[in-house]
Amino acid sequence: MTNFVTDDLRSRLIEGVHAAGREVMAVYRRDFDVETKADESPLTEADMASHHALVALLEAATPEVPILSEESGEIPFETRRGWERYWLIDPLDGTKEFIKKNGEFTLNVALIEDGVPVFGIVHAPALGEAGISWVGQAGQGAFKLEGTTRTPIRVRALPAEGREPWKVVGSRRHGAETFEAFCAGLPAHECVSMGSSLKLCLVAEGAADLYPRLAPTCEWDTAAAQAVVTAAGGQVLNAETLEPLRCNQQDSVLNPFFIVCGQRDERWEGALRASLKPEA
Numbered sequence: 001m002t003n004f005v006t007d008d009l010r011s012r013l014i015e016g017v018h019a020a021g022r023e024v025m026a027v028y029r030r031d032f033d034v035e036t037k038a039d040e041s042p043l044t045e046a047d048m049a050s051h052h053a054l055v056a057l058l059e060a061a062t063p064e065v066p067i068l069s070e071e072s073g074e075i076p077f078e079t080r081r082g083w084e085r086y087w088l089i090d091p092l093d094g095t096k097e098f099i100k101k102n103g104e105f106t107l108n109v110a111l112i113e114d115g116v117p118v119f120g121i122v123h124a125p126a127l128g129e130a131g132i133s134w135v136g137q138a139g140q141g142a143f144k145l146e147g148t149t150r151t152p153i154r155v156r157a158l159p160a161e162g163r164e165p166w167k168v169v170g171s172r173r174h175g176a177e178t179f180e181a182f183c184a185g186l187p188a189h190e191c192v193s194m195g196s197s198l199k200l201c202l203v204a205e206g207a208a209d210l211y212p213r214l215a216p217t218c219e220w221d222t223a224a225a226q227a228v229v230t231a232a233g234g235q236v237l238n239a240e241t242l243e244p245l246r247c248n249q250q251d252s253v254l255n256p257f258f259i260v261c262g263q264r265d266e267r268w269e270g271a272l273r274a275s276l277k278p279e280a
């Protein structure tokens with residue numbers, strides 16, 4: 001369990017992430033150019049403004065802790081593998097949603113200790129009146145912040161069959177086919193689409209029951225929200241092994257396919273196995 005993030009540090013980080021969010025919103029409200037990165041994904045001025053603001057924040061707050069950002073360029077695994085503690089950030093998660101201007105993008109800041117996301121802030125600056133944030137810390141629980149209102153959050157129990165449909169959240173853009181195969185094996189349910197890390201936050205706050213991600217993501221896409229989900233009593237599990245996701249275990253920063261849940265349950269585990277089985 002980490003004691004590294006004190007109350008003071010947590011407040012300073014939340015404030016700093018909100019300041020970076022305001023820089024993102026300044027770009028969001030005007031016209032901006034969209035570049036294409038080497039992997040064909042889009043990049044805007046907002047991604048870079050947020051990257052610089054978050055790196056400056058973290059370097060000032062904890063100069064001894066290394067930082068890995070989606071926009072910092074590759075850091076070889078030979079260097080990273082020795083990191084017992086580091087910051088893992090996605091300055092703008094959901095860049096495609098940002099470009100579409102549907103508000104479903106986030107700034108993600110995670111603290112990783114021995115591969116485990118132990119602290120996370122997910123900030124959605126375009127939602128609510130002046131942004132909504134989700135914060136989770138191992139051993140301390142999770143909360144949602146809207147303006148100055150701070151509400152504790154917790155995953156919910158799967159609704160009993162016949163009472164209420166399960167809520168399943170999926171990506172707006174990725175993995176539609178396997179998502180549908182998974183849903184076909186579930187009891188009565190409703191599906192919701194959402195961009196970015198907000199999908200994991202919906203499970204953390206009990207507004208959704210499951211988020212199967214049967215398509216690629218990178219560790220910075222999920223680590224901050226994984227810290228929120230686990231602090232809220234839920235889990236982010238490898239879809240094949242049902243072991244919790246861990247960061248910084250290998251050369252690649254790609255995640256395995258995974259599922260986010262409030263709790264394990266044979267009904268969705270069966271649907272997951274069936275959806276991952278290769279066609280006979």
Ligand SMILES: Nc1ncnc2c1ncn2[C@@H]1O[C@H](COP(=O)(O)O)[C@@H](OP(=O)(O)O)[C@H]1O
Nearest residue numbers: 092093094095096171173195196216217218221
């Ligand atoms: N082929 C791929 N490999 C790795 N990550 C991918 C990917 N396709 C999508 N992603 C990740 O999925 C995220 C978007 O997911 P969603 O569409 O569900 O919101 C992107 O985050 P960014 O917007 O930060 O690049 C991107 O990192």
Ligand SMILES: [Mg+2]
Nearest residue numbers: 090093094221
């Ligand atoms: Mg991302």
